[in-house]
Amino acid sequence: MSTANLPTPQPAPIPPTGLGKTIGMFIIPLVLLAGVIALFFYTNGAGLQVEPAAPIEALTFERTVMRPGEIEFHVRNTGPEALTLAQVIINDSVWQFAANPSATLPRLGQATLTLRYPWVEAEMYAIKFFSSNAVPFETVIDVATTTATTTNRTLLSFTLIGLYVGVIPVFLGMFWLPALRRLGPRAMMFLMALTAGLLLFLGIDATSEALEQAREIGTPFQGIGLAGLGIVVTFLLLDAISRRQSTIGRKESDQRLAVAFMISIGIGLHNLGEGLAIGAAFSVGAAALGTFLVVGFILQNITEGLGIIAPVARDQPSLKNLLWMGLIGGGPAIIGAWIGGISYSQPLSVLFLAIGAGAVFEVAYEIGKLIQKDSTKHPRPVTIFAGVTAGMLLLYVTGLLIK
Amino acid sequence: MSVGLTRRNLLRVGTVSALGLAGAVALQAQSPVAAQDPTPTVPLAGHSGHSVGAMGIDMPGFMGEIDHTFNGFNPTDILTDFNYGDRVSTLENGQTLREYDFIAGDKDVEVAPGIFYPAWTYNGRIPGPTIRCTEGDHLRINFLNGSAHPHTMHFHGIHPAGMDGVYEVIQPGETFVYEFDAEPFGVHEYHCHVMPLAKHIAKGLYGAFIIDPKQGWPNQAGHELVMVMSGNDIDFDGVNDLYNVNFIPFHYDRHPIKVKVGALVRIFLVNMLEFDLINSFHLHANFFYWHPTGTNLTPSEYTDTIILGQAQRGMLEFTYRYPGKYMFHAHVTEFAELGWTGVIEVEA
Numbered sequence: 225m226s227t228a229n230l231p232t233p234q235p236a237p238i239p240p241t242g243l244g245k246t247i248g249m250f251i252i253p254l255v256l257l258a259g260v261i262a263l264f265f266y267t268n269g270a271g272l273q274v275e276p277a278a279p280i281e282a283l284t285f286e287r288t289v290m291r292p293g294e295i296e297f298h299v300r301n302t303g304p305e306a307l308t309l310a311q312v313i314i315n316d317s318v319w320q321f322a323a324n325p326s327a328t329l330p331r332l333g334q335a336t337l338t339l340r341y342p343w344v345e346a347e348m349y350a351i352k353f354f355s356s357n358a359v360p361f362e363t364v365i366d367v368a369t370t371t372a373t374t375t376n377r378t379l380l381s382f383t384l385i386g387l388y389v390g391v392i393p394v395f396l397g398m399f400w401l402p403a404l405r406r407l408g409p410r411a412m413m414f415l416m417a418l419t420a421g422l423l424l425f426l427g428i429d430a431t432s433e434a435l436e437q438a439r440e441i442g443t444p445f446q447g448i449g450l451a452g453l454g455i456v457v458t459f460l461l462l463d464a465i466s467r468r469q470s471t472i473g474r475k476e477s478d479q480r481l482a483v484a485f486m487i488s489i490g491i492g493l494h495n496l497g498e499g500l501a502i503g504a505a506f507s508v509g510a511a512a513l514g515t516f517l518v519v520g521f522i523l524q525n526i527t528e529g530l531g532i533i534a535p536v537a538r539d540q541p542s543l544k545n546l547l548w549m550g551l552i553g554g555g556p557a558i559i560g561a562w563i564g565g566i567s568y569s570q571p572l573s574v575l576f577l578a579i580g581a582g583a584v585f586e587v588a589y590e591i592g593k594l595i596q597k598d599s600t601k602h603p604r605p606v607t608i609f610a611g612v613t614a615g616m617l618l619l620y621v622t623g624l625l626i627k
Numbered sequence: 628m629s630v631g632l633t634r635r636n637l638l639r640v641g642t643v644s645a646l647g648l649a650g651a652v653a654l655q656a657q658s659p660v661a662a663q664d665p666t667p668t669v670p671l672a673g674h675s676g677h678s679v680g681a682m683g684i685d686m687p688g689f690m691g692e693i694d695h696t697f698n699g700f701n702p703t704d705i706l707t708d709f710n711y712g713d714r715v716s717t718l719e720n721g722q723t724l725r726e727y728d729f730i731a732g733d734k735d736v737e738v739a740p741g742i743f744y745p746a747w748t749y750n751g752r753i754p755g756p757t758i759r760c761t762e763g764d765h766l767r768i769n770f771l772n773g774s775a776h777p778h779t780m781h782f783h784g785i786h787p788a789g790m791d792g793v794y795e796v797i798q799p800g801e802t803f804v805y806e807f808d809a810e811p812f813g814v815h816e817y818h819c820h821v822m823p824l825a826k827h828i829a830k831g832l833y834g835a836f837i838i839d840p841k842q843g844w845p846n847q848a849g850h851e852l853v854m855v856m857s858g859n860d861i862d863f864d865g866v867n868d869l870y871n872v873n874f875i876p877f878h879y880d881r882h883p884i885k886v887k888v889g890a891l892v893r894i895f896l897v898n899m900l901e902f903d904l905i906n907s908f909h910l911h912a913n914f915f916y917w918h919p920t921g922t923n924l925t926p927s928e929y930t931d932t933i934i935l936g937q938a939q940r941g942m943l944e945f946t947y948r949y950p951g952k953y954m955f956h957a958h959v960t961e962f963a964e965l966g967w968t969g970v971i972e973v974e975a
Binding site (some may be wrong): 308310311313316317318319320321340341342352354356357358359360 | 685739742861862869961964966
């Protein structure tokens with residue numbers, strides 16, 4: 225038999241498909257899946273003996289509010305089943321608590337637990353709630369202090385915090401623009417690399433912060449996954465926006481302006497997360513926002529303003545554009561401080577920090593592309609190395625002041 | 628009414644009702660939250676005894692009530708429940724024979740309102756039955772291990788090696804007869820001696836073993852009370868979460884012990900605390916005569932506070948001169964606020 229006689233294999237004919245048929249074909253595996261799950265429940269684990277010897281319970285302390293003579297815990301049941309809180313011990317003393325709406329929390333349900341307790345300013349308190357299955361849930365108040373209540377006055381102070389740590393430093397940094405104009409191409413390249421270094425450091429820092437907080441939120445919220453989601457999606461979204469803009473044929477100076485705006489958006493998203501963290505810390509009294517700390521933030525964030533204007537230093541950006549860039553970069557710190565101060569939620573905080581990280585990483589990538597473009601004409605690898613290193617070191621050193 | 632105000636009122640109701648103030652019911656009815664919540668507010672019944680709290684001070688204590696019927700024993704009854712023998716007879720040599728029946732078992736005990744502890748018990752109660760006899764009596768203890776775990780009975784006293792309840796481990800479903808003469812007179816204890824020892828004791832396998840002197844105690848007592856001090860490690864981490872007298876924390880704080888002015892109170896005090904090295908007993912507004920281990924008719928000390936190591940015990944005698952409510956508690960004060968607090972109510 226000769227192979228030459230064999231007919232050429234034809235692609236299998238595509239069966240004529242109606243929409244209903246397609247949907248049906250998608251649904252069949254789902255129906256089978258439902259059947260398997262039903263079987264699993266019906267046979268009580270299909271021989272796996274999945275009943276645990278002891279109940280698995282988890283409780284997450286999301287927020288602590290302290291008023292004179294009263295401590296309030298906002299908790300969430302992050303275990304697989306409902307749980308009932310039966311007793312509480314505070315600093316080795318069996319105490320009483322009121323639960324609102326109920327001491328029995330459904331899965332992912334929340335409750336407010338209030339103790340009338342004569343706590344003392346600046347002292348430490350260890351609190352242990354016991355579920356009806358004698359599972360202990362512990363939390364610690366490191367330094368007791370009255371929680372700032374949200375009044376007009378604190379709204380104003382949250383605004384001020386945002387101004388100090390976000391808006392003012394960013395604008396201050398932008399005042400370097402006239403000075404940057406005097407720089408030669410090598411110095412400009414150095415400056416761009418420095419900005420990339422700053423952004424990389426900020427991104428690493430925000431990622432670390434997001435991952436740290438991710439471990440504290442309840443298992444069902446999958447903190448690490450949530451952080452990853454925030455970083456990847458933000459990065460890809462900003463990347464898509466920037467690519468779409470660059471396909472519209474424009475002058476190089478316009479593209480540099482676009483990059484500057486991208487940087488300010490990225491830094492703005494980062495400052496939103498930062499403002500959220502500061503606002504939350506302020507409202508729970510965990511961080512004493514001393515003068516020194518605020519000065520530290522101003523020092524660190526002034527470099528952000530520098531980063532925003534670096535791509536347009538050789539151009540003539542309008543005052544209006546500069547104003548917008550500063551507001552976009554610094555303003556979100558105020559919004560973040562409001563959100564953090566008024567309704568702090570740990571999962572939200574993780575998400576915002578991750579979005580900030582993804583944003584600054586993407587912006588560092590944008591600057592990298594600009595540097596790449598300039599390098600094709602005049603390669604300056606040592607300048608790039610020195611710039612990135614200087615940028616990262618700058619934030620490391622200023623970070624020493626505020627951490 | 629704002630939400631915050633409601634919550635604060637609710638909290639006040641929770642505390643006040645625990646203190647047993649009349650009128651709290653009305654307050655409770657005002658709070659819409661209280662109606663839907665099973666635990667935070669405490670039922671009023673049986674709380675009239677929270678004396679100090681009634682003066683309007685926030686006091687440590689449980690929310691809610693313990694179901695003693697579910698537990699099958701009530702610490703108030705245990706105070707005065709002396710078992711002189713399930714069967715008493717006289718042997719040919721004239722010796723009194725006291726026979727006791729003991730069954731070890733596994734049982735859930737509500738140690739704090741809403742919290743159930745998987746305990747091990749003698750005759751379904753903690754502490755186990757208080758064995759009371761007279762020096763020189765012959766004791767026969769028929770032990771059946773009805774628990775799913777191996778157990779024994781180890782008596783503090785003088786007896787042959789084979790009756791010591793250490794190496795003769797009794798497996799589930801098996802029996803053993805402990806037989807010996809009651810000596811020396813004093814306040815003693817018995818407990819399971821299967822390893823790990825701390826676990827077998829902390830789970831509830833212990834009780835008081837009182838041997839009266841042949842000639843009786845010199846003073847005529849108006850009230851005789853048994854108090855076995857211990858801890859509750861409810862989450863099994865080898866650290867006591869709560870402390871108690873007769874296994875239920877705060878019981879005598881909620882249900883004061885009533886005695887008469889001028890009547891001699893005799894307390895047989897046993898420390899069966901595990902995991903913590905020392906325990907203590909402090910009596911308010913009074914002094915007591917202390918007989919260490921109860922083995923001497925003459926007291927060794929006239930004091931208001933004594934310290935006891937693990938398994939140490941003794942006898943206290945005192946009389947109250949004035950009526951009123953008097954606290955007694957461990958002067959290891961963190962134990963006091965974790966359950967080892969009681970009230971003696973002296974009535975005219």
